[in-house]
Each structure stands twice: as C-alpha cells, then as structure tokens.
Amino acid sequence: MISVVIRTAILYIIVTVGIRLMGKRQIGDMQPNELVVTLLISEIAAIPLQDMDQPVFIGVVAIFTLVIIEIIISILSMRSYFFRKIVNGKSVVLIKNGMIDQKAMKNVRMTVFDLVELLRSQEVFDISSVAYAVLEVNGSLSVLLKGKAKPVTPSDLNLGAEDKGLPLPVISDGKVIDESLDFLQISRNNLEGILKKERLTIKDVFLMMVDKKGNKNIVKKV
Secondary structure, eight states: OHHHHHHHHHHHHHHHHHHHHHOOOOGGGOOHHHHHHHHHHHHHHHHHHHOTTSOHHHHHHHHHHHHHHHHHHHHHHHHOHHHHHHHHOOOEEEEETTEEOHHHHHHTTOOHHHHHHHHHHTTOOOGGGEEEEEEOTTSOEEEEEOGGGSOOOHHHHHHOOOOOOOOEEEEETTEEOHHHHHHHTOOHHHHHHHHHHTTOOGGGEEEEEEOTTOOEEEEEOO
C-alpha cells in the first residue's frame, strides 16, 4: 500500500512538472503535437501504477523524453513557418467574402451542420452575416462579421462600419508568409515598398498584419 502511494505521488509530481514545462494551454487550445504528447504522457504514467513490477524510473525517463521532444518541436516551429505547417497544419478559410468555400469544407471533412454549430458557439446565428470564417489548427472557428452585422462602437457612430477584409500575418519573425500575400493579392515587391516607407526591412519585422484595405499593423523586432 505504501509503495502505491509513493509511486502515485512521484508520478503526479513528474507529470505536473512535465506539463508545466510544456507551457500553459487548455486542452482545447493545444496544437495537434501537444495533444498527442499529453495523451502519451497520461498513458505512460498509468503503466507503473497498473503494473507494480514496472520500475517507476522507466516511466519518468519516458515522460521527460516526450517533454524534451515537445520543447524541441516548439522551438523549431517558432523558427520555421514551413516546419510549423508540417507538424501542426494550417488554418483554413471556410467562408470568404461571405461565400462558403465548399472545396475547403470537403478538404477538412466538415459538414454544413458542423459549420453552423461552430458559428452558434461564436454567437452567430445568421450565416449571411459572416464575412470570413477561419477554421484554426486547434479546431476552433474565428469569425469576422460583415460591416452591417458588427456591434456598434463609438467610432462607428462617426465613421460608419466598413468591411476591411480579413487581417492576416504577412511577416512572422522576419520571414514572409507567401500564402497570406497570395490571399491578400499583395506582391513581395509591394510588401517591400510598404516597409521601405517605414524605413524597415523584412528582417526588422517581428509581426506584420495587413488587410485587403491596406491597413497594416507592424511590430518591430527588439
């Protein structure tokens, strides 16, 4: 009985430390690789508890090996957009300019009922009021309403609501995201011209968001 208590306490501490090292995320916010590692850790931790003949040390080594692998993958994902896309996949635009992209929905194997359910979870009950809907990598749906359907803000009372399109990251940590440029119909030369006016180069930018109206938000590297 005492050995069971000791094993449980040790594994509880190890799993808690391991999850803490992986970072703070709720289950619904996890990327696919993070969810896989979390599930594997729970399975490995259960083995020494179910089989008393299994050494706890083996479970500890396996758990920390998975945590180290996850940390390495996270670092590589931060440094390489291409590697991140391979490991985690990419977001998919399901509704574009108010039109449902049926091909995109088939690619992600999503039915209309699934889409409507996700929209309701965002408190959107009229699909015709949606300008853009993006299925994120973690399975959540991000929604941008049409101008007339957006909640009124003080600035709207003076300027009026306007569809600015879907803001997308075009530069991430000094690297250009070509897919975003294609979606926004912006050439790399135009992008460099915009940065030149700001006296910046691509490598100087940590994050740059642009929408179809040309509105931009630039965060410089520090």
